Amino acid sequence: MQTAQLHMTMTGASEPRTARVWLHRYATLSAFCTLVLICAGALVTSNDAGLSIPDWPLSYGRLVPPLIGGIRYEWTHRLIAGTVGCLTLGLAVWLQFADPRRWMRRLGITAVGLVVAQATLGGLTVLFFQPPWVSTAHACLAQAFFCVMVSMAVFTTPEWGSRAGIRFSGARTTEKLAMTVVAAVFLQLLVGAGYRHKGLGMNWHLAGAVIVTGFVFWTVVRALRYNATESGVAPAAIALGACLLGQLFLGGGSLGAKLYYADAPQPMPIFVYVTTVHVALGALTLASAVVLALLLFRSEAQR
């Protein structure tokens, strides 16, 4: 039955194709909700509201606590996290029935594992009063999970379908660079999270920004020069470059807001908004890098 379905997908039969479109839409929605979840998490950190609910998994011993002050941010974060958890589980189940690729079905299950691990780290953050390494791990696993969700959204596009081969051996310079950019941006998000959660100094993040900027622009220029004709590569490269430019401005803005409001008795709205957008655009930068790498490796497989 499944083989027949796979055959119909490959041959472009209309009914499975429609189902595949809906699977892709669902995967995209799940990835988008993950981005919203990252924004909600950033709001919690920026508002210093991570411990406004002292217990976990319940909130003040119940499902819905009094929604006052910082509790609003923390509880909304938990609510969206629960929604993303359900969406991820639904996607994994859907993939088991609808996707013929074994590695894709496994990726769906991996996503569920990641969301469970992420929830556990969130709980540990609350119960152990935000140890820097736990909070940093929580922030970074969120980015890794977002990458997995974005990847699944890419893999479920009808266009990707029958051309799912990915080959790492014999990678060209641009492909190697794209992989390096993914690792570098992820590393930069790690040190950024380390700084935000008071585990690392600011200099790590500033140095990382210089390195990432160099790698990203090198990769974008190469991709546009040598790989622009490959499907989707040019838009992905431009998106990556645009995200990075935006990040540089927002990074400067975050630092400026932090210094300007250093003596403020509480997190000030401008600081909160700028840092939250900085985190969200950081996630989009990583997602753009991942998509570019996937597209480049996909086109390599087509040759």
Place this chain on the structure above:
Amino acid sequence: METSMNWKKLLGLPLVFFALIVLAVGCSKKETEKAEDNPDDEDNTEAAAANAPAVAVDMANGATVTGKITFTGAKPTLNKIQMDAEPSCAAMHNNIPSQEVVINDNGTLRYVMVYVKDGLNGKSYKPIEQKENLDQKGCLYEPHVIGLVNSEELDISNDDKTTHNIHPQPKINREWNESQSSGDVKKKEFTQSEWPPIPVKCNIHPWMKMYIGVFNHPFFAVSGADGTFTIKGLPPGTYTIAAWQEKYGEQTQKVTVKSKEETKVDFNFKG
């Protein structure tokens, strides 16, 4: 099959970086803690004092140290607290500034912790008062700075109509974070002396901050609304008296006190 293996590699690379950074963050934190936990000789003496059996203060024969905390120079520009998130508290204040620096009408400083930093020769003393009170009123802590003798009872009350959470962030004592609804009273204690003072915050209302200094003796005082302080019952001897303010840091003075006599020690902080 080849695809599956390649994907493991793809996912593996960021995870390796992730593990490395988590390790780096963990190590850097440990180093920080080690540096903070590495006491000099004076701190070792304090630690030994904390373990020695505490003796009662001889109030009848003890000396008194009094003084005033003055402030000179430019007054700091303090940001206003924005209590919009809690209307019941916002209604109780009118543009209240940050409590980081509180300058009294007579030009003196409030909430400066004055304490005996050195000279007690490793002795621990019992508290003079049996308990201290910390109140949450109008979404502010009252007092903003408080001193305790280790294991002295601290009564924490919530006079507000809203819920607070009380979250001390000690380096030596046990950390805790508990919610407190309107009208509740909590009884807490810190079993070990701890300096610098423990920051206390409310994560629901992030402008709510205060400090608790925990000592192994009762020879400390916090300057009041007139900028004065009084330390009573100090055994005769030579001491280092320190005055700590959360923004301007710590100043010290050497002083020799005699039995039943009052000695004046003033401090001046510059803006």
